[in-house]
Amino acid sequence: MVDENMIMLNIAPSSGIPIYKQIIDQVKRMIASGYLLPGDELPSVRNVASRFQVNPMTISKAYSLLEATGYLERQRGKGMLVSDKQGGEKEMDKRINILEPAIKELITQAKQLAIPKDKLKIIIEKYIEEKL
Amino acid sequence: MVDENMIMLNIAPSSGIPIYKQIIDQVKRMIASGYLLPGDELPSVRNVASRFQVNPMTISKAYSLLEATGYLERQRGKGMLVSDKQGGEKEMDKRINILEPAIKELITQAKQLAIPKDKLKIIIEKYIEEKL
Amino acid sequence: MVDENMIMLNIAPSSGIPIYKQIIDQVKRMIASGYLLPGDELPSVRNVASRFQVNPMTISKAYSLLEATGYLERQRGKGMLVSDKQGGEKEMDKRINILEPAIKELITQAKQLAIPKDKLKIIIEKYIEEKL
Amino acid sequence: MVDENMIMLNIAPSSGIPIYKQIIDQVKRMIASGYLLPGDELPSVRNVASRFQVNPMTISKAYSLLEATGYLERQRGKGMLVSDKQGGEKEMDKRINILEPAIKELITQAKQLAIPKDKLKIIIEKYIEEKL
DNA sequence: GTGGTCTAGACCACC
DNA sequence: GTGGTCTAGACCACA
Numbered sequence: 001m002v003d004e005n006m007i008m009l010n011i012a013p014s015s016g017i018p019i020y021k022q023i024i025d026q027v028k029r030m031i032a033s034g035y036l037l038p039g040d041e042l043p044s045v046r047n048v049a050s051r052f053q054v055n056p057m058t059i060s061k062a063y064s065l066l067e068a069t070g071y072l073e074r075q076r077g078k079g080m081l082v083s084d085k086q087g088g089e090k091e092m093d094k095r096i097n098i099l100e101p102a103i104k105e106l107i108t109q110a111k112q113l114a115i116p117k118d119k120l121k122i123i124i125e126k127y128i129e130e131k132l
Numbered sequence: 133m134v135d136e137n138m139i140m141l142n143i144a145p146s147s148g149i150p151i152y153k154q155i156i157d158q159v160k161r162m163i164a165s166g167y168l169l170p171g172d173e174l175p176s177v178r179n180v181a182s183r184f185q186v187n188p189m190t191i192s193k194a195y196s197l198l199e200a201t202g203y204l205e206r207q208r209g210k211g212m213l214v215s216d217k218q219g220g221e222k223e224m225d226k227r228i229n230i231l232e233p234a235i236k237e238l239i240t241q242a243k244q245l246a247i248p249k250d251k252l253k254i255i256i257e258k259y260i261e262e263k264l
Numbered sequence: 265m266v267d268e269n270m271i272m273l274n275i276a277p278s279s280g281i282p283i284y285k286q287i288i289d290q291v292k293r294m295i296a297s298g299y300l301l302p303g304d305e306l307p308s309v310r311n312v313a314s315r316f317q318v319n320p321m322t323i324s325k326a327y328s329l330l331e332a333t334g335y336l337e338r339q340r341g342k343g344m345l346v347s348d349k350q351g352g353e354k355e356m357d358k359r360i361n362i363l364e365p366a367i368k369e370l371i372t373q374a375k376q377l378a379i380p381k382d383k384l385k386i387i388i389e390k391y392i393e394e395k396l
Numbered sequence: 397m398v399d400e401n402m403i404m405l406n407i408a409p410s411s412g413i414p415i416y417k418q419i420i421d422q423v424k425r426m427i428a429s430g431y432l433l434p435g436d437e438l439p440s441v442r443n444v445a446s447r448f449q450v451n452p453m454t455i456s457k458a459y460s461l462l463e464a465t466g467y468l469e470r471q472r473g474k475g476m477l478v479s480d481k482q483g484g485e486k487e488m489d490k491r492i493n494i495l496e497p498a499i500k501e502l503i504t505q506a507k508q509l510a511i512p513k514d515k516l517k518i519i520i521e522k523y524i525e526e527k528l
Numbered sequence: 529g530t531g532g533t534c535t536a537g538a539c540c541a542c543c
Numbered sequence: 544g545t546g547g548t549c550t551a552g553a554c555c556a557c558a
Contacts, residue, residue: 014337018558019340019557025241026244029241029245030244032245033244033245033247035244035246055557056558057558095245095246095247096255098245099238099241099242099245099247102234102237103255105234105237106231106234106235106238107264109231111263111264112162113161113164113227113230113231114165114167115227115228115231119224119228120260120264121256123235124235124256127235127236127239128239128242128252128256129249131236131239132239132242150532150533152534176545176546177546178546186534186535187535187536189534189535189547189548190534190535192548193533196329197328197332200329200332201332201333206545206546207546208414208541208542208543208545208546209451209541210544210545211544212546282547282548282549283548283549284548290508293505293508294508298510299508309530309531310529310530318549318550319551320531321549321550321551322550324531325549327531328532339530339558340531340556340557341529341530341558342529342531342557342558343530359509359511362505362509363505366502366505367502367519367520368523369498369501370499370502371524371528372406373421373494373495373498375527376426376429376431377428377491377494377495378431379491379495381528383488383492384524385521388499388520388524391499392517393513395503396506396516414541415542416543451542453542457542529558530557531555531557532554532555533554533555534553535551535552535553535554536550536552537549537550537551539547539549539550540547540549541546541548542545542546542547543544
């Protein structure tokens with residue numbers, strides 16, 4: 001399971017978005033989707049840090065914030081687990097709520113670029129088919 | 133002309149995105165879409181600053197960076213205008229390139245949320261119809 | 265490495281040329297000459313600022329503009345380094361292109377001062393031998 | 397004579413150097429070289445302004461500063477003349493002094509670009525032969 | 529430790 | 544009127 005998680009985690013150091021935030025957002029989404037289940041172990045700080053050539057403190061900060069907000073639990077000597085307390089997989093509506101800001105941002109940019117509705121629909125459909 | 137530009141410029145001080153960056157992104161998109169044409173004047177630093185209740189230097193910083201990257205030109209003692217060196221309104225392909233990162237981000241998030249293709253298509257279509 | 269860079273950086277506060285521009289020009293030339301290589305770190309904003317007794321924002325402005333134009337890259341939480349995207353050390357031809365405006369300005373002034381060719385050649389040769 | 401002066405005057409609006417300063421420097425050099433003699437008329441403010449598509453006030457400012465420093469005299473109804481009072485054509489040594497800053501700037505830039513002595517000599521000689 | 533953002537205010541240069 | 548430069552200082556974000 002750990003290895004598979006690693007595959008999903010995807011850090012883009014030069015994207016402008018802070019590394020710790022990239023990790024937090026991705027873990028949250030993986031929990032919301034049921035990809036990560038309560039009790040699942042997360043890869044160790046060291047493991048992630050060396051894998052992405054990142055300062056371990058950065059990973060640790062992400063985990064700590066996820067712990068503080070109840071998504072993860074720290075088990076002494078065993079690492080971080082997905083918390084039982086919080087709901088686990090969310091219904092589709094909740095997940096779509098999480099996705100909403102990204103949709104709005106896309107629409108805003110398309111509007112300012114004066115891209116017509118039909119054009120945008122076709123492009124998005126193509127991306128969904130190929131990449132999703 | 134100034135007044136029309138002003139209507140489009142839209143600053144959200146508490147959005148987390150730096151003010152100067154909001155301005156840069158919007159001006160770039162207004163140029164790409166042909167809304168701002170080569171030779172058009174931009175509203176003065178002081179004008180924008182007082183309108184949005186921000187420090188003139190913040191606006192000046194945005195304009196300077198747009199000048200450094202070739203989007204704007206300085207008219208000494210007059211003001212800033214859209215550079216004619218860089219092509220002005222861009223063809224639809226170029227604009228879509230600009231939009232691409234936002235699309236990719238959306239797809240990545242949808243994937244991690246395990247939202248199915250059909251579901252996503254329907255949601256996006258709705259947004260495009262209503263908001264674009 | 266830092267120390268060596270520091271030796272080269274040379275600010276003349278009262279030269280009329282803005283401090284941030286002096287820094288930009290010098291960094292550009294140090295990159296073009298291969299003195300600064302892709303991946304090299306630059307001295308920190310605070311370091312340069314205290315060394316030359318200027319406001320950190322002034323240095324920061326120079327670095328930001330060099331980043332906007334692709335010469336430098338930010339390492340978040342670390343510092344600035346020379347970008348590897350842009351070729352690094354340039355061939356002699358490219359460097360001479362950079363030098364060209366200064367040569368043209370010299371020729372224009374000499375022409376307007378009606379300084380004869382032979383005279384100018386001798387003077388320049390002397391300067392090259394002694395100062396270059 | 398006026399027309400010939402016009403040929404020498406050369407304004408580069410986007411060079412970074414203020415227009416009024418470009419004019420001042422050029423007039424000074426033309427006087428130093430004996431190209432403009434005491435009593436010579438300068439082209440009218442309006443003439444120069446329309447020729448270079450520049451604000452007449454900018455030209456006027458240049459002339460006023462040249463008057464204040466004794467290079468020109470204002471004759472009511474006749475325009476500006478080169479002043480009799482100041483020495484007119486200067487000896488070669490003086491002229492070379494005027495040229496010195498441009499030479500030093502060139503050497504500084506060549507040094508930072510790591511251009512070798514021989515290379516620089518050849519380039520400069522070429523420019524002198526062709527352009528001076 | 530690093531750089532970034534913004535402010536308030538002074539002063540300059542140009543047109 | 545326009546933009547530019549710089550300062551001093553506060554506060555934030557990141558590693």
